[in-house]
Amino acid sequence: MSQAAATSAVSTDPSRRARLAEFWYYFSENRGAVIGLVFFIFLVLLAIFAPLIAPHDPTQQYRDAVLVPPVWQEGGRADFLLGTDAVGRDMLSRLIFGTQFSLFVGVIVTTLSLVVGVVFGVIAGYFRGWVDTAIMRVMDIILAFPSLLLALVLVAILGPGLVNAMIAISLVYQPHFVRLARAAVMSEKTRDYVVAAKVAGAGHARLMFKTILPNCMAPLIVQATLSFSSAILDAAALGFLGMGAQPPTPEWGTMLAEAREFIQSKWWVVTLPGVAILITVLAINLMGDGLRDALDPKLKRS
Amino acid sequence: MALLEIENLVVEFETASGPFRAVNGVSMKVHEGEVLAIVGESGSGKSVSMLAAMGLLPWTAKVTADKLTFNGRDLLSMPASERRKIIGKDIAMIFQEPVASLNPCFTVGFQIEEVLRVHLGLDKAARRKRAIELFEAVGIPDPADRLGSYPHQMSGGQCQRVMIAIAIACNPKLLIADEPTTALDVTIQKQILDLLMKLQADHGMGLIMITHNMGVVAETADRVVVQYKGRKMEEADVLTLFENPKSNYTRALLAALPDNATGDRLPTISELFVDDQVEGAAR
Amino acid sequence: MSVILEARNIVRDYHVPGSLLKKAKTVHAVKGVSFTVEKGKTLAIVGESGCGKSTLGRILTLIDPATSGDLLIEGKKIDIAKGDMTPEMRRKVQIVFQNPYGSLNPRQKIGDILTEPLVINTDTPADERRDRAMTLLKKVGLEEKHYNRYPHMFSGGQRQRIAIARALMLNPKLLVLDEPVSALDLSVQAQVLNLLADLQDELQLTYVFISHDLSVVRYIADEVMVMYFGEAVEYGSRDEVFADPKHSYTKTLFAATPRADVESIRARLARKKAA
Numbered sequence: 137m138s139q140a141a142a143t144s145a146v147s148t149d150p151s152r153r154a155r156l157a158e159f160w161y162y163f164s165e166n167r168g169a170v171i172g173l174v175f176f177i178f179l180v181l182l183a184i185f186a187p188l189i190a191p192h193d194p195t196q197q198y199r200d201a202v203l204v205p206p207v208w209q210e211g212g213r214a215d216f217l218l219g220t221d222a223v224g225r226d227m228l229s230r231l232i233f234g235t236q237f238s239l240f241v242g243v244i245v246t247t248l249s250l251v252v253g254v255v256f257g258v259i260a261g262y263f264r265g266w267v268d269t270a271i272m273r274v275m276d277i278i279l280a281f282p283s284l285l286l287a288l289v290l291v292a293i294l295g296p297g298l299v300n301a302m303i304a305i306s307l308v309y310q311p312h313f314v315r316l317a318r319a320a321v322m323s324e325k326t327r328d329y330v331v332a333a334k335v336a337g338a339g340h341a342r343l344m345f346k347t348i349l350p351n352c353m354a355p356l357i358v359q360a361t362l363s364f365s366s367a368i369l370d371a372a373a374l375g376f377l378g379m380g381a382q383p384p385t386p387e388w389g390t391m392l393a394e395a396r397e398f399i400q401s402k403w404w405v406v407t408l409p410g411v412a413i414l415i416t417v418l419a420i421n422l423m424g425d426g427l428r429d430a431l432d433p434k435l436k437r438s
Numbered sequence: 439m440a441l442l443e444i445e446n447l448v449v450e451f452e453t454a455s456g457p458f459r460a461v462n463g464v465s466m467k468v469h470e471g472e473v474l475a476i477v478g479e480s481g482s483g484k485s486v487s488m489l490a491a492m493g494l495l496p497w498t499a500k501v502t503a504d505k506l507t508f509n510g511r512d513l514l515s516m517p518a519s520e521r522r523k524i525i526g527k528d529i530a531m532i533f534q535e536p537v538a539s540l541n542p543c544f545t546v547g548f549q550i551e552e553v554l555r556v557h558l559g560l561d562k563a564a565r566r567k568r569a570i571e572l573f574e575a576v577g578i579p580d581p582a583d584r585l586g587s588y589p590h591q592m593s594g595g596q597c598q599r600v601m602i603a604i605a606i607a608c609n610p611k612l613l614i615a616d617e618p619t620t621a622l623d624v625t626i627q628k629q630i631l632d633l634l635m636k637l638q639a640d641h642g643m644g645l646i647m648i649t650h651n652m653g654v655v656a657e658t659a660d661r662v663v664v665q666y667k668g669r670k671m672e673e674a675d676v677l678t679l680f681e682n683p684k685s686n687y688t689r690a691l692l693a694a695l696p697d698n699a700t701g702d703r704l705p706t707i708s709e710l711f712v713d714d715q716v717e718g719a720a721r
Numbered sequence: 722m723s724v725i726l727e728a729r730n731i732v733r734d735y736h737v738p739g740s741l742l743k744k745a746k747t748v749h750a751v752k753g754v755s756f757t758v759e760k761g762k763t764l765a766i767v768g769e770s771g772c773g774k775s776t777l778g779r780i781l782t783l784i785d786p787a788t789s790g791d792l793l794i795e796g797k798k799i800d801i802a803k804g805d806m807t808p809e810m811r812r813k814v815q816i817v818f819q820n821p822y823g824s825l826n827p828r829q830k831i832g833d834i835l836t837e838p839l840v841i842n843t844d845t846p847a848d849e850r851r852d853r854a855m856t857l858l859k860k861v862g863l864e865e866k867h868y869n870r871y872p873h874m875f876s877g878g879q880r881q882r883i884a885i886a887r888a889l890m891l892n893p894k895l896l897v898l899d900e901p902v903s904a905l906d907l908s909v910q911a912q913v914l915n916l917l918a919d920l921q922d923e924l925q926l927t928y929v930f931i932s933h934d935l936s937v938v939r940y941i942a943d944e945v946m947v948m949y950f951g952e953a954v955e956y957g958s959r960d961e962v963f964a965d966p967k968h969s970y971t972k973t974l975f976a977a978t979p980r981a982d983v984e985s986i987r988a989r990l991a992r993k994k995a996a
Contacts, residue, residue: 155871158455328824332887335782336838337811350828479906480877623769624933628977639996650906653936653979656986677990681983694911695981696940703918704911704940 162430169426175419183235190229191215194386198224206404219404221395227404230386231412237387238368238416241302245367246360248306253313254349254356260314261321262344272318275311283308284373291379298371298387301380305370309363316359320352354431361424365417372413388413440467441612441644442491442529445505449483449490449668452498460486460499462668468612471642473635475659475676477649477691483668484648488614492529493521509611527557530605534617536597540589546600547585550607557608572603576633595626599633606637612644613637619654631658652695656680664688724796725895725927726758726781731790733776750776752951753790758895758944761921763928765942765959767935767974773951774931775899781929782816782897795894808842815888819900821880825872831858831883832868838890857886861916878909882916889920897929902937914941935978939963947971 164170182189192198198220205212206219206227218227260271278286290304291297324330325348333347374380375389383390388409395405449461461483468474478484490501491513506513508529513521525531533539541549550572551565560568566585573581576599589597598618605613615634619627635658638645647658655662655676662679664672664687672685683689692698693705730753739745751773758764768774779785780792786802793799794813799806818824825834835854839845845853855865861882872880881901888896898917902910914937920926932938938945938959945962947955947970954968966972 328818328820329826331784332816332818332824332884333826333837335784335811335814335816336887336891337808337841338837339841342841347826351826479908624935625769625973625977627979631979639993651979652907652981656981657979657989677983677986680981680986691907692981694907696911696914696934696936697981703915706908706911706915 159430163426166426166429168422169429172419172422172424172426175415176423179235179239179416179419182232183239186232186236190226190232191217192226192229194225194230194233195384196225198226200224203398203402203405205402218408221391221405222398225384225386227408230391231388231408233386234388234391234409234412235416237298237381237385238371238413241298241305241371242364242367242420244302245306245309245371246364248302249309249313249363250356250360252306253310254317256310257314257317258321258344258349258352261318262325262340262348264322268318271314275314278308279311284370287370287374288377288379291374296379296382298381298385301371301374302367305367305374308370309367312359312363313356316355317352320355321348324348324351358424358428358431361420361427365420365424368420369413369417441470441509442466442468442646443505443507444487444491445503447487447490447501447503447506449486449495450500452500457500460668461490464663464665464668464670466663466670466673468644468646470611470644471638473638473645473647473658473660475647475649475655475662476665477652477655477662478665479650481667482665484665485616487665488531488616488646488648492525492531492614493518494525494531523557526553527608528610529612529614530608530610531614531616532598532601532605532618534620536594536601536621537589539601540597542589545586545588546592546597547587550585550600550604553604553607568607569603572607573600575606575637576600576603577629578603593626594622595630598622598626598630602630602633602637606641606643609641610643612646614646614648616648617650618647620649620651627654634658652692664691723760724757725760725794726929727791727793727796728757728781729755729791729793731755731777731780731792732788733773733780733785734788749951751780751787754946754948754951754953755790756944756946756953756956758927758929760894760927761925762943763921763930763941764944764946765930765932765938766946766948767932767938768948769933769974771950772948774948777948778816778897778899778929778931781895782814783810784816811842812891813893814895814897815891815893816897816899817881817884817888817901820904821877821884822904824884825880827872830869830871834872834883835868835887835890838887842891853890854886857889858883860889860920861886862912876909877905878912881905881909881913885913885916885920889924892924893926895927895929897931899931900933901930903932903934910937917941935974947974 201213201216201220202224203222204216204220207214207217212219216226216228218231220226221230256271260268287301287304287308290307291300294300294303321344330343330347333343338347371380372387372389372392375387376393378393381387381390383394391409392406395402395409398405444467445465447461447464448459451458451460464483464487466474466476476484476488486495489495490499491506493513495501501514503514508524511524540546547569550569554560554565554568569585570581573584578584578596578599584592589600592600618634619630622630631654634645637643647654649655659676661675662673663670664679664685666687671687672679672683674684679688680692683692690705696704731751732749732753733751735748735750737746737748754777756764766774766777776785780787783799783801783806786800791798794810799810829837832851832854835857836850839850839853855868858865858867863879863882863886867875872883875883885901901917902913905913917928918941921928928941930938930941942959945955945957945959946953947962947968949968949970955962955966955971962971966975
């Protein structure tokens with residue numbers, strides 16, 4: 137009942153801005169989410185302006201400066217703020233360029249699995265019957281494998297490399313999107329506005345993608361942010377195992393793999409890429425939680 | 439002495455668009471053995487004021503009142519554990535959606551016996567005996583068998599009977615019925631209302647009937663409180679209210695009933711009642 | 722008087738598929754219902770939940786096919802199971818649902834909601850579609866400025882007006898109203914009922930009004946059909962049915978409806994005092 141009164145109060149202002157304001161109200165209630173968002177925006181800027189910000193070329197090898205420690209440690213040099221790696225490449229520059237690869241992996245994997253997953257999920261949830269059964273059984277088979285193992289197998293078949301790793305990871309993430317989209321479509325499909333569109337004469341494609349799908353987006357967006365971070369993590373894992381990005385690409389996972397032998401002696405070569413992965417994933421996950429708070433009507437307080 | 443006494447009750451909610459005042463200075467009294475109907479349209483704050491009195495609102499709500507007593511005891515200053523002992527025992531409540539108010543995971547027998555165990559501390563055999571008695575009292579056929587049923591195996595009317603049985607299990611002094619028949623068919627509504635009136639008369643308990651249906655008011659109430667946008671518009675005994683309503687709002691409400699239609703068109707509330715003073719005060 | 726809608730012996734069965742432990746069974750939701758509605762009149766279908774009135778409404782609106790029986794709209798037989806669904810047929814029957822909170826797509830602007838039927842069924846140019854939507858918005862008592870808003874900014878009564886406007890976009894002959902006022906407050910209910918009556922006069926619309934509320938039916942209907950477990954137990958003009966109900970179920974229904982007049986309150990209070 138307070139809802140009815142609240143809507144009448146809102147109905148005087150223009151729509152989109154009010155909606156955005158409401159979204160921001162719920163999003164900003166979660167402080168972690170705001171911190172995550174700020175850090176994520178920082179990462180995006182870093183990735184875009186990497187060539188301008190990075191002090192050195194990430195693949196340039198300085199033969200005179202092999203395994204230089206960070207500047208605050210003894211033996212550190214001012215022109216290599218975070219030190220250099222085993223072949224004398226600047227760590228800071230490599231980490232900055234690494235954001236490009238990580239965000240690129242996240243964006244491509246998420247879009248690919250979101251788009252394909254939504255198409256299959258909507259079709260399965262809308263038509264049900266044998267179409268549904270066929271799609272969902274295939275998804276169950278994918279889900280039955282441990283995800284990283286399946287990605288490894290796929291990369292082994294397709295051949296190592298960043299592009300193949302991304303294809304493999306998006307295939308592994310597919311079932312989550314299919315299931316979510318299917319469940320959302322099934323619950324929306326019986327609503328009166330869908331029947332009303334049917335009475336207006338809308339065909340299957342219009343009902344599926346124009347009428348129903350926009351109302352199912354909230355859980356999918358949340359799942360997409362969470363997959364974004366897992367994709368970065370999985371790509372790093374594949375890189376570490378030598379199946380993802382190949383050296384000398386400054387990809388964080390690959391950097392970790394190259395630094396394996398120094399794990400006991402030269403801490404910065406191993407720790408810094410690890411920390412970069414950790415805080416990136418953490419920031420995106422925090423942001424995803426905030427998005428869920430703001431978009432999921434079930435969690436909204438009246 | 440009045441059973442429940444409310445003076446100047448105010449309930450506010452924090453929302454995304456600022457504080458919203460759902461109940462604005464409502465006062466009322468319910469006496470033992472009396473049927474009070476609170477009638478109003480959606481947004482009138484009729485349910486919220488009762489939930490506030492029982493302390494059942496979420497923490498986002500701010501409740502203040504000059505006086506809020508049950509049987510002479512102050513409900514506002516009382517610690518939550520004290521209040522829980524009263525609610526469910528001396529004050530009971532039934533809701534609009536009978537199927538949703540029962541826990542689908544347990545049998546109805548378990549749910550009614552739980553109330554008996556928590557509030558009355560009866561042993562197993564006594565609980566079962568009392569549960570069967572209660573089911574008989576609310577007119578459920580084969581009570582012993584039905585105790586083992588789950589809520590989804592029963593119809594809406596039957597579930598509402600179970601809810602009533604749970605509500606009267608501890609012989610409450612006051613029963614609050616929040617739109618008890620809105621989700622039910624007319625023929626079932628009639629049975630449930632008759633049952634409530636019979637139980638009320640037999641036990642001599644106070645009954646608060648929250649409803650939007652003027653017909654239900656006419657069929658049950660002794661006294662009526664009319665609420666609109668969180669404010670009390672009128673309080674009168676039922677005959678006076680229907681025969682000679684004082685407030686313009688009540689008059690408009692009665693005129694809008696299709697039963698009272700005289701010509702081709704129904705008079706609408708906005709034609710008969712201008713609410714500028716209420717609108718201004720509620721914001 | 723021309724007959725707009727004729728139903729002959731409409732039957733609708735639902736097959737509940739069996740499982741390992743349960744046998745498959747058939748539920749008869751509508752068991753052979755026949756009626757006719759004349760142009761400009763209102764037929765009210767009354768009954769309690771589960772009596773098949775909404776199923777019948779969906780068959781009349783050509784959403785679901787009937788299991789057997791004939792449905793004639795303006796004398797033309799139509800069977801959607803055989804696929805004779807054309808845009809022309811689509812345009813003749815429209816529906817208004819009970820719950821105005823569920824029947825409007827929350828992600829569509831009012832303007833898009835209203836013009837959608839025209840986009841799908843006709844090749845009307847965009848500015849004509851917009852004009853038509855504006856005209857109807859005003860006709861149902863809303864304003865032009867509401868065109869670009871979203872449904873969540875409207876109250877229940879306003880949403881129901883929008884739903885009515887959408888149903889009228891294609892100039893239908895027949896409107897199926899499935900409990901159009903039972904989710905609304907009393908004051909809003911009166912406004913929407915008045916609007917429906919005005920529109921019927923102005924556009925010569927034919928209504929099938931599905932309801933469980935006898936007081937509303939008595940106000941709006943010309944003919945009344947009472948349904949009970951899928952069967953039409955009573956069918957006649959409003960005055961006949963209300964003055965002299967034949968079937969025992971109709972009598973029970975009338976007796977159960979709460980009465981809000983002063984005499985019945987007096988009688989009740991007197992009974993209470995005597996007891």
